Amino acid sequence: MHSLMFFELAQRNVRLHWLRSLLAILGIIIGVVTIVSMGILGNSLVLAISDSLSTVGDSIIVTPHVGGMGFGGSQSSNLLSERDVEQIRRAATPHVTIPVYSGSSRMKIGSEDTVGTVYGLKSDDIPLLLEIEDGSFLRGSSGAMVGSTFAEENDIKVGSRINLGEKGSVRVVGILKERGMGFDINPDFGIVVEDQWFRQAFEQEEYNQVIVKVKDLNQIEEVKDAIDRTMNRKETTVDVIDTKAILETILTTFGQISMFTTVIGGISLIVAGVSILNIMLMSVTERIKEIGVIRSIGTQRKEVRRMFLYEALILGLIGSAIGGALSIIGGYAVSMVMLQTTEYLFVPSSLVYIVYGVGFGLGTSLISGLYPAWKASNLNPIDALRHE
Amino acid sequence: MEEAINLECDGDTIIRFREVTKVYPLPGGDVVALDKVSLDIGKGDFIAIMGPSGSGKSTLLNLMGCLDTPTAGNLCIKGRNIRGMSDEDLTILRRDYLGFIFQQFNLLPLLTALENVQYPLILKTGSRECLDRCKEVLEAMDLDETLFSHKPSELSGGQQQRVAIARALVNDPEILLADEPTGNLDSKTGAAIMHLLDDLNRNRGKTIIMVTHDPSIAEYAHRVIRIVDGKIS
Numbered sequence: 001m002h003s004l005m006f007f008e009l010a011q012r013n014v015r016l017h018w019l020r021s022l023l024a025i026l027g028i029i030i031g032v033v034t035i036v037s038m039g040i041l042g043n044s045l046v047l048a049i050s051d052s053l054s055t056v057g058d059s060i061i062v063t064p065h066v067g068g069m070g071f072g073g074s075q076s077s078n079l080l081s082e083r084d085v086e087q088i089r090r091a092a093t094p095h096v097t098i099p100v101y102s103g104s105s106r107m108k109i110g111s112e113d114t115v116g117t118v119y120g121l122k123s124d125d126i127p128l129l130l131e132i133e134d135g136s137f138l139r140g141s142s143g144a145m146v147g148s149t150f151a152e153e154n155d156i157k158v159g160s161r162i163n164l165g166e167k168g169s170v171r172v173v174g175i176l177k178e179r180g181m182g183f184d185i186n187p188d189f190g191i192v193v194e195d196q197w198f199r200q201a202f203e204q205e206e207y208n209q210v211i212v213k214v215k216d217l218n219q220i221e222e223v224k225d226a227i228d229r230t231m232n233r234k235e236t237t238v239d240v241i242d243t244k245a246i247l248e249t250i251l252t253t254f255g256q257i258s259m260f261t262t263v264i265g266g267i268s269l270i271v272a273g274v275s276i277l278n279i280m281l282m283s284v285t286e287r288i289k290e291i292g293v294i295r296s297i298g299t300q301r302k303e304v305r306r307m308f309l310y311e312a313l314i315l316g317l318i319g320s321a322i323g324g325a326l327s328i329i330g331g332y333a334v335s336m337v338m339l340q341t342t343e344y345l346f347v348p349s350s351l352v353y354i355v356y357g358v359g360f361g362l363g364t365s366l367i368s369g370l371y372p373a374w375k376a377s378n379l380n381p382i383d384a385l386r387h388e
Numbered sequence: 389m390e391e392a393i394n395l396e397c398d399g400d401t402i403i404r405f406r407e408v409t410k411v412y413p414l415p416g417g418d419v420v421a422l423d424k425v426s427l428d429i430g431k432g433d434f435i436a437i438m439g440p441s442g443s444g445k446s447t448l449l450n451l452m453g454c455l456d457t458p459t460a461g462n463l464c465i466k467g468r469n470i471r472g473m474s475d476e477d478l479t480i481l482r483r484d485y486l487g488f489i490f491q492q493f494n495l496l497p498l499l500t501a502l503e504n505v506q507y508p509l510i511l512k513t514g515s516r517e518c519l520d521r522c523k524e525v526l527e528a529m530d531l532d533e534t535l536f537s538h539k540p541s542e543l544s545g546g547q548q549q550r551v552a553i554a555r556a557l558v559n560d561p562e563i564l565l566a567d568e569p570t571g572n573l574d575s576k577t578g579a580a581i582m583h584l585l586d587d588l589n590r591n592r593g594k595t596i597i598m599v600t601h602d603p604s605i606a607e608y609a610h611r612v613i614r615i616v617d618g619k620i621s
């Protein structure tokens with residue numbers, strides 16, 4: 001009951017100074033909305049990225065080592081020879097080893113001129129890496145499969161003919177399913193041809209990279225080490241990376257970006273906190289005499305403290321509640337603008353930011369109220385009474 | 389504990405000062421507001437404290453009101469030495485045994501007349517089931533019931549002081565402390581307030597200590613304590 005009276009007093013004071021209370025509440029609202037929207041944006045970004053990544057972290061990618069000192073000069077080609085591939089295959093057994101050619105070329109589709117990536121793969125390996133949307137996998141050596149984005153942009157269909165200039169021309173036998181961003185190959189923006197055709201057209205015998213598909217994720221490290229030991233015994237000839245590690249790095253990076261944006265939201269909340277601190281100090285200064293009166297008629301220090309903390313709490317509560325509600329709209333807006341989708345909004349890991357935001361809003365308000373409340377409660381009753 | 393025995397109040401003494409000194413340390417040098425004051429106030433007394441401005445009247449009253457503690461000497465309220473008492477205990481003493489009446493009324497501006505009277509009672513009992521008692525006390529102060537829901541700013545000075553006295557009385561304290569209670573009122577209203585205080589002293593047995601510089605107001609008291617330069621003369 002006791003507390004109720006102090007709450008009532010605090011509430012009346014908030015209402016009496018409604019304009020400045022409103023401004024402080026506005027500050028909290030903005031802070032909470034920012035923190036939540038940024039949090040939701042960051043989280044949606046991470047979710048969106050991990051969704052658009054094709055690789056599930058089950059591959060090891062072996063590429064020729066670049067930037068070597070070149071002392072021996074033995075590995076100047078920057079490509080992987082048939083012998084290298086054999087060594088890798090042996091080290092990686094029983095997992096599947098897929099050697100890959102890649103290059104880029106001008107292409108003419110109908111009358112349109114463009115540039116695209118060309119991958120050369122053994123026809124047996126293609127189903128291991130890629131899925132088909134339309135048409136069929138490669139059989140003959142002059143066919144090609146086209147990445148979904150590339151096909152869409154250039155209006156390519158099964159049966160279309162792509163002219164690669166003096167390299168020759170290929171007929172499209174299949175359209176690939178959209179694969180998403182990959183760390184190994186990115187066929188969405190190019191075409192896939194048979195290795196034999198690639199060797200001829202690009203006049204290149206050696207491979208650009210080797211992909212090892214590891215069936216059991218727990219063996220990734222082991223296989224990676226085996227390849228590294230075999231290939232880089234004397235000097236570093238190849239770089240061995242696993243997509244799991246890259247995936248983790250990327251996700252941590254985006255996690256950090258999301259953290260950073262949330263911190264920016266936090267800063268705006270601190271500003272709001274300062275404004276609460278400010279109006280609370282004003283409130284204390286204006287009411288020094290009143291504090292003297294209530295102290296002299298038997299109000300304890302802690303009760304004075306409570307009265308002022310309630311005031312901060314009321315501001316924080318209203319601001320955080322409205323802010324929490326508005327941040328759903330804010331989250332919706334940033335998702336639409338930045339990601340063009342809201343599918344990552346109504347998931348627990350995004351919505352939890354509303355809880356954080358409201359919590360931080362309340363916390364900031366209370367912390368901002370601490371000093372003014374302490375100041376009010378420590379006034380000497382006589383001095384406060386004499387105050388005019 | 390020699391001192392404690394020395395300070396023991398007999399049945400009738402409700403406030404006892406023994407060599408009480410109050411010094412305000414100020415940057416420009418210490419101000420001795422009270423200089424070794426000794427005095428006894430009995431239960432049911434009605435005392436006027438008079439003296440020139442700055443002589444220490446308010447300081448004396450504030451010490452009795454447990455708003456401050458002596459720099460030296462001993463001060464006993466209801467047999468309890470307030471020297472060295474914690475702020476919390478002093479606050480409880482103020483709430484339960486002392487009623488304050490101020491020159492500027494000092495009602496809480498956010499509360500209505502009735503709520504101002506309720507305030508100390510809720511502080512003490514923690515309960516709001518006290519409306520009847522508060523109304524009774526207000527009515528006894530001759531305040532019209534239609535004014536109960538008014539804010540202090542909507543009341544005249546005399547009406548505000550009546551509410552303030554009701555607030556001071558609601559916890560049924562034994563001692564009422566009034567610092568120039570009529571100082572902000574015209575003489576007619578002042579006289580009406582003094583009649584109320586006189587009645588409380590006569591018929592309800594309240595011990596009243598009042599600061600005033602008005603001799604006609606001081607006439608209501610049984611005893612006048614004159615103070616000059618922090619000393620009782």
Ligand SMILES: Nc1ncnc2c1ncn2[C@@H]1O[C@H](COP(=O)(O)OP(=O)(O)O)[C@@H](O)[C@H]1O
Pocket residue numbers: 382383412414419420421439440441442443444445446447448
């Ligand atoms: N809180 C205080 N701080 C410093 N000096 C004070 C304080 N209260 C009173 N004094 C000084 O103590 C002396 C007595 O003051 P006071 O008791 O208020 O006198 P009166 O009420 O008789 O006018 C004055 O010189 C005054 O300036």
Ligand SMILES: [Mg+2]
Pocket residue numbers: 445446
């Ligand atoms: Mg005075």
